Each structure stands twice: as structure tokens, then as C-alpha cells.
Amino acid sequence: MPSDGEPVLEVRGLRVAFGDDEVVHGVDLTIGAGERVALVGGSGSGKSTTALAVLGLLPAGGRVTAGSVRFRGEDITTAGPRRLRELRGAGIGLVPQDPLSGLDPVRRVGTQVATALRAHGLAESRRDARGRAVDLLAAAGIPEPARRAVQYPHELSGGMRQRVLVTIALACRPALLLADEPTSALDVTVARRILDLVGELTASSGTSLLLVTHDLGLAAERADRVVVLRDGRVAEAGGAARVLRSPTDDYTRALIDASPGLSPGAPRAVAGALPDTAPVLELDGVSHRFRLRGGHTVHALDDVSFAVAPGTTTAVVGESGSGKTTAARIALGLLAPSSGTVRLDGRETGVRSGLDRAERRTVAAAVQPVLQDPFGSLDPTWTVASLIAEPLRVHGHDGRGARVAELLDAVALPATTGRRVPRELSGGQRQRVAIARALALEPQLVVCDEAVSALDVLVQDQVLRLLEDLQERLGLAYLFISHDLGVVRRIADRVVVMRSGRVEEQGPAARVLEAPEAEYTRELLAAVPGRAA
Amino acid sequence: MIRRLASRLAQAVVTLLLASLVIFLGVRALPGDPALAAAGEEADPATLATVRAQLGLDQPLVVQYLRFLGRTVTGDLGTSTRTGEPVSDAILSALPVTLQLSVLALLVAVAVGIVAGVLAARYRGRWPEWLASVFSLAALSVPVFWLGLLAVLYLAVGLGAFPASGYVSPLTDPLRALHHLILPAVIVGLPTAAVVLRQTRASMLGALDSDFVRTARATGLSENRVVWTVALRNSLVVLTTIVGLQLGTLIAGAAVTERIFGLPGLGKLTLDSVFSRDYPVVQAVVLVVTAAYVVINLLVDVLYSVVDPRIRVAGAAA
Numbered sequence: 140m141p142s143d144g145e146p147v148l149e150v151r152g153l154r155v156a157f158g159d160d161e162v163v164h165g166v167d168l169t170i171g172a173g174e175r176v177a178l179v180g181g182s183g184s185g186k187s188t189t190a191l192a193v194l195g196l197l198p199a200g201g202r203v204t205a206g207s208v209r210f211r212g213e214d215i216t217t218a219g220p221r222r223l224r225e226l227r228g229a230g231i232g233l234v235p236q237d238p239l240s241g242l243d244p245v246r247r248v249g250t251q252v253a254t255a256l257r258a259h260g261l262a263e264s265r266r267d268a269r270g271r272a273v274d275l276l277a278a279a280g281i282p283e284p285a286r287r288a289v290q291y292p293h294e295l296s297g298g299m300r301q302r303v304l305v306t307i308a309l310a311c312r313p314a315l316l317l318a319d320e321p322t323s324a325l326d327v328t329v330a331r332r333i334l335d336l337v338g339e340l341t342a343s344s345g346t347s348l349l350l351v352t353h354d355l356g357l358a359a360e361r362a363d364r365v366v367v368l369r370d371g372r373v374a375e376a377g378g379a380a381r382v383l384r385s386p387t388d389d390y391t392r393a394l395i396d397a398s399p400g401l402s403p404g405a406p407r408a409v410a411g412a413l414p415d416t417a418p419v420l421e422l423d424g425v426s427h428r429f430r431l432r433g434g435h436t437v438h439a440l441d442d443v444s445f446a447v448a449p450g451t452t453t454a455v456v457g458e459s460g461s462g463k464t465t466a467a468r469i470a471l472g473l474l475a476p477s478s479g480t481v482r483l484d485g486r487e488t489g490v491r492s493g494l495d496r497a498e499r500r501t502v503a504a505a506v507q508p509v510l511q512d513p514f515g516s517l518d519p520t521w522t523v524a525s526l527i528a529e530p531l532r533v534h535g536h537d538g539r540g541a542r543v544a545e546l547l548d549a550v551a552l553p554a555t556t557g558r559r560v561p562r563e564l565s566g567g568q569r570q571r572v573a574i575a576r577a578l579a580l581e582p583q584l585v586v587c588d589e590a591v592s593a594l595d596v597l598v599q600d601q602v603l604r605l606l607e608d609l610q611e612r613l614g615l616a617y618l619f620i621s622h623d624l625g626v627v628r629r630i631a632d633r634v635v636v637m638r639s640g641r642v643e644e645q646g647p648a649a650r651v652l653e654a655p656e657a658e659y660t661r662e663l664l665a666a667v668p669g670r671a672a
Numbered sequence: 673m674i675r676r677l678a679s680r681l682a683q684a685v686v687t688l689l690l691a692s693l694v695i696f697l698g699v700r701a702l703p704g705d706p707a708l709a710a711a712g713e714e715a716d717p718a719t720l721a722t723v724r725a726q727l728g729l730d731q732p733l734v735v736q737y738l739r740f741l742g743r744t745v746t747g748d749l750g751t752s753t754r755t756g757e758p759v760s761d762a763i764l765s766a767l768p769v770t771l772q773l774s775v776l777a778l779l780v781a782v783a784v785g786i787v788a789g790v791l792a793a794r795y796r797g798r799w800p801e802w803l804a805s806v807f808s809l810a811a812l813s814v815p816v817f818w819l820g821l822l823a824v825l826y827l828a829v830g831l832g833a834f835p836a837s838g839y840v841s842p843l844t845d846p847l848r849a850l851h852h853l854i855l856p857a858v859i860v861g862l863p864t865a866a867v868v869l870r871q872t873r874a875s876m877l878g879a880l881d882s883d884f885v886r887t888a889r890a891t892g893l894s895e896n897r898v899v900w901t902v903a904l905r906n907s908l909v910v911l912t913t914i915v916g917l918q919l920g921t922l923i924a925g926a927a928v929t930e931r932i933f934g935l936p937g938l939g940k941l942t943l944d945s946v947f948s949r950d951y952p953v954v955q956a957v958v959l960v961v962t963a964a965y966v967v968i969n970l971l972v973d974v975l976y977s978v979v980d981p982r983i984r985v986a987g988a989a990a
Contacts, residue, residue, distance in 0.1 A: 196886055199796075220895065228892035235890075240883040245905055245981055255891035291981040307891055 145212050146171050147315050147347045148193065148231075153206035155185070155192050155371075163188055163371040165206065168349075170315065175341070175348040177358030177379070179394070180368035181595040182566065186351045187236075189368070190317045193349075194231055195223045211314065229259045232308030232346075234337070236320040238300035242292040248303045249273060249288025255310040272310075279306040280336055297459070298329035302336065309340055316341055319351045326458035326622060327666040334361055353595045355391075356400035357668035359383045367391045397600035399625025400667050406628050406648040407452075417485055418446035419584045419616045420470055420506070425479030427465055427640075439465040440476070441640040445633075447584060450610065452617040454631035454648070456624060456663065462640040463620045467588045470618050472502035484583065504534060507577035511589035513569035517561040523547075523572050524557035530579045546575040550605060567598035574605065578613070588620045603630055624667050628652050636660045677974065684970050691962045692744065696737050699955045744959065750952035754945065759956045762941060767960065769839055770937035773930070774922040776853055777861035781922075782915060784865040786904075789872025793880060794899050804869055811866035816925055820859045820932040827855060837934030856933045860925050864918045871914045875907035882906075908979045916972030920965050 148170040155163035163185040170176045180186045191197050193208050195218070207216045210230060215222065227233075235241040243251055252275055253268035262268030269288070276284035279302045292300055301321065308316055318337060322330035338361065341348050352358050358365050359379045366376040367388065375388040383401070386392045395401050427440040440462045447453040457463045468474040469481060472488060481488050488502055507530070510516040517526055527546055528539045536542070544554055550571040561569055570590065577585050587606070591599045607630065609615055621627050627634060628648065635645040636657060644657040655661050708715070711723040724730050728739055743750070749759035792804035828836035834855045842849035879885060880903050888902045889895075927939025938957055945953035977983045 194890060196889055199881065224892050224894060226892070227890050233887070233890035235883055235887055237883055241887050243884040243888065243902055243906065245979070246902075251887075254888075254893065258892045258894075258897075293982050304887065307887065311892070 144172065146209075147174075147211060148349070149207075149209040150189070150193065151207045151209075153189060153192060153208065154204045155188050155197065155201060156204045157198075157200045161204065161371070163192070166368065166371070166373055168366055168373075170347045170349055172314075173342075173345045173347055174364065175338075175350065175362045176364045176366060177350045177352060177362035178366050178368060179352055179355055179358045180374075181353060181394070181597050183370070184368040185371035186353075186368050187319050188371075190319050190349060190351045193317065194227055194233060196227075196233070225259075228255055228308075228313065229311040230313050231315045231317060232311070232313040234301070234304050234308045234316065234318040234321045237324050238297050238304055239324065241304050242300055244292055247289050247291055248295065248300075249276065252276065252288070252303065252306050252310055255307045259311045261311055272306075275306045275310055276303065279303070279340070280332075281306075296329075297325050298333060301325060301329075301333050305333070305337060305340065309344070309346070312344055313346060315347045315349065317349045317351070320353070321350075322357075323353070327624070328458065328662060331666040331668075354400070354668055355383065355394050355398050355596075359401075360668050367394070394596060397596040399596075399599075399623065399629055406652045407630075407632050416448050418482075419449050419484060420447040420618065421480075421482040422446070422466070422469065423480045423482065425466075425469060425476045425481060427462075427469065427474065428477045438640045440469070442479070443637070443640070443642055444479075445635045445642065445645055447616045447618050448632075449583065449616050450614040451632040452610065452619050452630050453633045453635060454619040454621060454627040455635045455637055456621060456627055457637035458622055458663075460639065461637040463622075463637050464588060465640075466637070467508075467586050467618065467620045470584070470586050471506055471508055472499055500534070503530075504580045505582050506584045506586060507580060507582040509570070509573045509577050509585060509587045509590040511592055513566050513573060513593060514561075516573060517569060519561050521560065522557065523552075523559055523561070523564070526561075526572060527557070527576045527579055530576060534580060536580075542579065546578055549578065549609065550575045565598075566594055567601060570594060570598075570602050571605065574602075574609070578609070578615075581613075582615070584616045584618060586618045586620070589622070590619075591626060592621065592623060599626070606630065624652070624663055636663070676977070680970055680973050684966050687966050688963060689741075691966070692741060692959060693737065695955055695958050695962070696740055698958075699951055700733070700736075702951065749956040749959075752945075752950050752953050754948045754950040754953070759952050762953060763938070763956055763960055766936060766938045766941040768841075769935055770923060770926050770930070770939060772842065772849075773853055773857055773860065773926050773935065773937060774919060776850075776857035777922050777926075778864065778915065778919055779861075780858055781861035781864035781868055781918070784861075785868025786872050786911070788865075789869040790876055790899060790904060792869065792873040793876035793903075794895075796877065801873075804873065808866035808869045811862040814862075816859060816863065817928045817932060819862065820856070820929050823855055823859055824932060839935050839937075853935075856929045856935065860922055860929045863925070864922060867918060868911065868914060871910060872907060875910045876903055879903040879906045909976065912972055912975050912979055916968055916975075919968050923961060923964065 146169045148168070150166060150168040153163055153166045154161060166185070166189050168176070168178070168189070178186045178189060188197065188201065192203055203216060207214055209215070210226060215226060218226070242248065249269055249272045252272035253262065253265070256262040256268045256271055262271055273284045273288050276288055281287050281299060281302050287295065287299070295303065316337070321337065322333050325333060334357070337348070340346070348362070350358065350362055355365070359382070362379050364377065365379045365382045367374045367382065367390065369390045374390045375382060375386060382391060383395065386395060423444050425440055425443045426438065429437045429439055443462070443466060445453060455463045455466055465474065469476050483502060483505055488498055524543050527543045531539045531542060543557060547554055547556055552568065552571050552575070556564070556568070561572070564572065591602050594602060603626065606617065610617065617630070619627065619630055631648045633645065634648045634651040636643040636651065636659065638659050643659045644651060644655065651660060652664065655664060707720055707724040707727060707729055711719050715723070728736055747760055749763065751757065752759050752762060755762070788804045788807065792801040795801055824836050828834045835852050838852060840849045840852050880899070885898060885903055888898050893902070923938070926937060927942060930937040930939040931943060938961065942954065942957045945957070
């Protein structure tokens with residue numbers, strides 16, 4: 140959409156610093172009326188900081204040190220708190236990244252929408268505001284809006300909460316909507332619907348959109364123009380299709396190459412003949428029920444069977460609540476299934492009664508985890524060397540120092556990393572530490588539970604490369620749990636698609652991803668951003 | 673909700689039973705023979721045996737405990753060996769004084785602590801935070817008895833602004849009662865105010881840094897509303913716990929203050945009874961204070977679900 144007349148937002152030479160550290164070094168950005176612009180970059184590129192600086196909502200310690208922000212021609216760089224307050228919500232709306240923490244947990248969602256209306260005098264009374272809030276929630280596609288309005292955030296699903304946040308951001312009909320990674324915490328199919336909603340609502344009211352995202356595919360799909368940020372500077376800017384088709388900047392090119400959605404490549408060829416080799420791990424008719432207090436039971440897994448052959452990768456794909464993490468925990472021996480059998484290297488483990496101590500040790504030595512959150516899964520007070528040595532110590536191995544050095548080398552971390560603590564490492568480095576730790580006991584199978592989901596595309600690419608390399612060298616088998624079909628396409632030999640605790644379909648990656656049989660798989664594939672571009 | 677309440681109630685009863693057992697055994701373990709104390713040092717063995725039988729001390733411990741329990745439940749807490757009057761009378765006259773003092777102290781502490789804590793968090797790194805941290809350090813480190821003595825010396829005796837001692841029932845004259853109680857209440861409440869202040873400041877800092885506060889700011893709410901409604905409302909869950917725990921501390925702290933201000937409360941009663949080895953009274957006071965603790969905790973539990981809707985639903989699903 141071409142911009143006509145005065146731009147809605149004009150950022151010139153914006154510099155932002157936290158203390159003495161400058162993180163945004165002179166960013167220019169212009170958004171015309173009704174225009175959709177995507178601000179793209181990896182973590183630490185300054186994209187969110189730039190967006191929040193526009194609203195004067197930088198986290199504590201952050202301040203704009205130079206440059207100007209003009210909103211509809213008015214310089215708001217040095218606007219006082221009163222003027223900023225008038226603009227927030229009424230002039231510029233914000234949809235935050237995380238729908239789980241973005242809403243006040245102790246106030247009803249309808250009240251939170253009503254508060255936004257009343258903050259700008261758009262409702263005559265409390266009652267009027269509540270009524271309007273219900274209408275707005277209905278317009279955001281929330282079913283039974285009157286009932287939902289009196290519920291608290293924790294009673295709503297992630298997608299519903301994000302709809303509420305979109306409602307709040309657009310309640311006062313702002314001229315510009317800032318959406319800061321609005322869907323990165325959501326399942327793909329939910330994310331798609333939220334982005335559709337944002338698209339519809341902004342288009343119908345002529346609201347301009349600044350979409351902050353790390354996903355170039357998503358940016359290209361949802362924006363007219365793309366601005367790529369790297370280390371706080373604009374690396375490239377231009378029409379979405381042009382940037383994607385013929386990037387002029389190396390960084391943009393690297394982002395495109397690393398993006399599984401944009402550069403799909405062919406799925407792995409069917410590796411090995413699965414029926415011939417005895418599987419490392421086999422789940423046979425496994426069910427798991429969680430009993431809730433009050434007598435209800437939830438079937439987290441319902442008659443699930445799949446296998447992982449030595450030296451290959453089996454990916455389990457599904458959205459939240461599909462049971463994929465429960466399957467991972469059963470594979471790790473952390474959870475005993477309610478029924479069915481789990482065979483590790485042909486030996487049955489995990490009977491109904493649960494594992495005894497010795498069995499758990501055997502399973503632990505053969506199956507090791509790499510978890511999603513590289514920040515939460517490493518003890519912050521331990522050094523990297525002691526973190527990696529811990530499994531060795533637990534299992535009474537000698538010569539731990541030499542083994543730690545070997546493992547650090549295997550995951551391409553310098554030996555000096557051993558003396559550092561997790562907080563001194565980047566997300567990608569931490570995930571390498573987690574992988575080194577998983578490899579310490581020379582397991583046959585590594586369970587990667589959303590192991591690359593928290594990483595941005597470039598780092599994700601490096602970690603996936605490392606995993607592939609290790610598989611080749613050590614003959615590792617992976618059970619790869621993921622919601623990201625792009626990543627799965629790249630790494631999996633076999634794919635198991637799960638939904639509500641059941642296997643929807645499974646088979647060789649090429650077959651499942653290229654010629655899906657189940658409707659649900661097709662839906663998941665269609666929701667991957669960037670496929671249309 | 674009702675289920676949750678019932679389960680909490682059952683837990684409270686079990687706690688009380690256990691507490692009564694500990695108190696019963698504790699008093700039995702104290703040095704000295706109650707029969708000897710009752711009969712007098714020169715009593716002959718026959719008299720001693722009679723007294724022992726009268727007091728039920730010749731029965732097995734289990735029987736003694738069950739009798740003690742039975743009497744306690746029916747409100748019979750025994751007879752004071754010091755005054756010869758029923759223990760329940762002594763407690764009934766002392767308990768309201770201590771409760772008034774503690775609740776008033778708590779009100780003062782919560783009001784001062786929350787307001788100062790919120791201001792300290794809102795004006796982080798500026799003078800209100802500095803002032804609040806000096807205040808909380810002082811209030812926590814200066815002993816209550818010393819502060820109480822100073823208050824009596826300068827404010828009550830010196831300035832004559834407050835009565836130096838004595839107690840007036842609010843039933844006879846509410847204003848005079850408040851006048852008598854306010855100074856001791858402030859003194860007892862100061863350390864609690866400091867604890868509430870620090871807790872409020874810490875949880876407010878967390879809340880003000882959270883995503884939902886950013887959402888509230890992004891909708892154009894004024895900073896005052898963000899601070900006093902959104903952030904403070906979210907800090908209340910933690911505060912409820914602290915305040916509940918502090919009420920116990922206040923009742924304990926009252927013992928010293930009551931003595932300084934000459935208030936006829938539980939604290940004074942305990943001290944007097946301990947010094948004169950009046951075990952039935954000591955036993956009853958400990959029991960009453962324990963029961964108060966348990967009841968307060970029960971109330972805090974119920975309050976949680978009022979303050980935090982997430983707990984309410986967790987209870988409903990249970």
C-alpha cells in the first residue's frame with residue numbers, strides 16, 4: 140500500500156542506550172498511513188527496543204540519547220509524561236510479545252479492556268465501558284464475549300489472551316499499532332489466526348502497523364515493507380517481496396538461508412530401513428493419564444506407538460496440549476506410562492509401577508535430554524565445567540577433567556568456556572553446553588524437547604548444524620520434539636504428528652511433509668509463515 | 673471453594689490437637705511437682721497422695737491428656753494457683769486488651785508500610801527510597817522496649833501528649849481508649865511496618881517491571897493508576913502472607929510493650945504467671961495464643977483466594 144501525505148511515524152537517527160551501552164545506533168524508520176512495516180532482526184538487534192522507544196516505554200535504565208521520533212508530524216522525542224499518556228493507546232497501540240504475562244492476572248479481561256477505553260474518556264460510565272468492551276471482544280473473534288469478559292486471564296488460552304491484548308491495543312482506534320513479536324509464544328495455527336485478525340482489524344480501520352519479528356518469512360507475508368536490523372543498525376530496507384527475493388545485504392541473506400520456512404530444502408531421504416534395524420527406543424501402545432483432583436482424568440497420551448532407529452532422528456510434532464512433552468518425559472524415564480510398553484534397546488523399561496533406582500540409572504545413561512529453555516535448565520551458580528561433569532560425577536566416572544575438555548571441543552566451545560557461568564554465555568552457547576552435558580554419558584539417544592525453539596534463526600541454524608554433525612560422527616539417535624515444522628523438515632528422518640494425545644499420522648519425513656494424509660498435518664503445514672512468499 | 677475451606681478447617685483442627693499435646697507434655701516436663709506446690713512444702717506423703725489424686729496426677733498420662741482436652745474444649749482452663757480464680761476469667765479479661773493492641777498496631781504498620789513501600793518503589797533511586805530504607809533499618813534494629821521507654825519518657829511524661837500508662841475499655845470511652853492505645857500500638861507496630869515496607873517495595877519493583885504493567889502503561893493509564901491499582905493489587909498476595917505472619921509476632925512483641933505501658937493484656941499476664949510458677953495460666957495462655965495463630969493462618973488462606981483469582985479457580989477445580 141503506497142503511503143500518501145504525511146507519514147504516521149517518522150524515526151530519524153534514533154539512538155538508545157542502557158547505561159553507557161548504546162544498543163540502537165541511529166535507526167531510521169518511516170511508516171505511512173495505513174502502511175504495514177516489519178522490523179526484522181535476530182535477538183539483540185535492537186528491534187523491540189526501537190519499537191518501545193517510540194512509546195517511551197523502554198525498560199528501566201534505557202533512554203533515547205539522540206535522534207527524533209515524530210508521530211503525525213509532532214515531535215514526541217521529548218514529550219512530557221502527560222502528552223505521552225494521551226498518545227499511548229489513543230494514538231499508538233501496543234501488542235506485546237507474551238500473552239501469558241501481558242495481561243494483569245488479577246483483573247477480569249473485560250475490565251482491562253474497559254480501563255483502556257476509560258483512560259481516554261471514550262466511555263461515559265463504567266457500565267458503558269463494560270458494554271463496549273464486550274462488543275470489542277466480540278469483534279476480535281472471541282466466542283461468548285459476555286462470558287469471557289468476566290473471566291480472568293488464566294481462564295483463557297494463549298490465543299484468546301492474545302486476542303484480548305489485540306482488543307486492548309486497538310480499543311481506542313490508534314493510528315499506529317506496534318506489534319512486538321505478537322505470536323512468537325503461540326502455536327503455529329493459533330499464530331496464523333492472530334495475525335489474520337491483526338491484519339483485518341488494522342485494514343478495516345486504516346491503522347498503520349509496525350510488526351516486530353525475528354521471522355523474515357512472517358514479515359514478508361504480513362508487511363508491505365521490511366526493515367532489517369542488525370546490531371542496532373538498519374542493514375537493509377525495502378519492499379517485502381524485493382528484500383526476500385534479492386537481498387542486497389549479507390546479513391539479510393544469512394537470515395533467509397537460516398530460516399527453515401523460507402529455505403525449506405528437501406526433507407531428509409528415508410534413512411536406513413527402519414524395520415530391519417532394532418530401534419533404540421520403542422513406544423508400544425503407550426497411554427498416560429493424569430488424574431486431576433476431583434476425579435477427572437486427562438489422557439495426555441492415548442495409545443501412542445512410534446520408534447527411533449539408531450543414528451536417525453524421529454520428530455514428534457504437535458501444538459501445545461498434544462502430548463509431545465509427555466512422550467518426551469516417558470522416553471527419558473521421568474514418567475511411567477499408565478499402560479503400554481517402552482523398550483529401550485530391546486529391554487522393557489517403565490512398567491506401570493515406575494522405574495526403580497537402578498533402572499532409572501540405566502535409562503539415564505542411555506537417554507539424555509536437551510531442554511527448551513537454555514536459561515532455566517542450567518544452574519546459574521555452577522561453572523560450565525561442573526555442569527558438564529555432573530552426569531559423570533553422578534555415575535561415578537573418573538578422568539572427568541579430560542572428558543569435559545573433549546565434550547567442549549565436540550560442541551565447538553573454547554576450553555576456556557569451562558570456567559565461566561551460564562549468565563556469561565549467549566543463548567546459543569548455553570544450548571551447546573546443554574548438548575555437551577547430554578553427551579557426557581555417551582547416550583544412544585538424545586531427547587531434544589523444543590531444543591532450538593528459544594533461539595533466533597541464525598543461532599538455531601548453528602545448533603541444528605551441530606546436532607547433525609554429532610549425529611553423523613557419533614551415530615546418535617534423536618527424539619526431536621518440536622512445534623516448528625520448518626525445523627522438523629530439516630532434521631527429521633521420520634515424523635510423528637500428534638494431536639490431543641493421539642498420533643494423527645506418522646511416516647518417513649519426505650512422505651509426511653510432502654504428501655500429508657491427515658487433514659491436521661496439512662493445516663499445520665499451511666500455517667508455517669513464509670511458505671506463500 | 674467450600675471443599676478447599678473444609679480441608680483447611682480440618683487441617684487447622686489437627687494442628688490445634690497437636691499443639692495441645694505439645695503444650696500438655698511441655699508443662700508436665702517442667703521442673704517441680706504441681707502437687708507439692710499445691711499442698712505446700714511441709715505436706716506429709718498421705719496429704720500429697722490425696723492432692724495428687726484430686727488433681728488427677730495419679731492417672732496415666734493418656735488419661736490426664738484426654739481429661740485436659742475435655743476440660744479445655746468445654747472452656748474449663750483450670751484454676752490459677754496464684755489467685756485461686758478460674759484461668760478462663762483471667763484470659764477473658766486480658767485477651768481483648770492484647771487483641772486491640774495487636775490489631776491497632778497491625779493497622780498502623782500496614783498503612784505506614786504499604787504507603788512508604790509503594791513510594792519507595794515508585795521513586796526508585798530518589799530520596800523517598802533512601803528515606804524508606806533508613807526508616808526500615810532503624811525500625812528493625814532499635815529494640816522495642818528502648819523505644820517504648822523513650823516514648824513514655826518524652827511523649828507521655830515529658831510532653832504529656834499521651835497517657836503514660838493504663839487501659840480504658842473502648843466500650844466505656846472509645847476516644848480515650850484510642851488515646852491510651854495508640855502510642856503503644858505505634859511502638860509495637862514499627863518493626864512490622866518495616867517488614868511490610870520492605871516486602872511491598874520488593875514486590876512492587878517486580879510488578880512495575882512486569883509485562884502487564886507495560887500493557888497498562890501502553891493503554892495510556894496515568895502513572896498513579898498504574899502504581900496504586902495495577903501494581904499494588906498484584907503485590908497484595910505476598911503482603912497477605914507477611915501480614916498474617918506478622919500478627920503472631922505482634923502478639924509476642926506486645927508482652928514487653930504491655931509491661932512498659934502498664935496494659936493488663938496477655939503479655940503482662942504471662943510474665944506475671946511465669947514469675948510465680950502459675951502453670952495453669954501459662955499453659956492456657958500458650959494454648960490461646962497458638963489457637964489465635966492457627967485461626968489467623970486460616971483467615972490468611974481464605975484471604976488469598978479473595979486477593980488472587982488464580983487460587984480461587986485452583987480451589988474450584990479441586
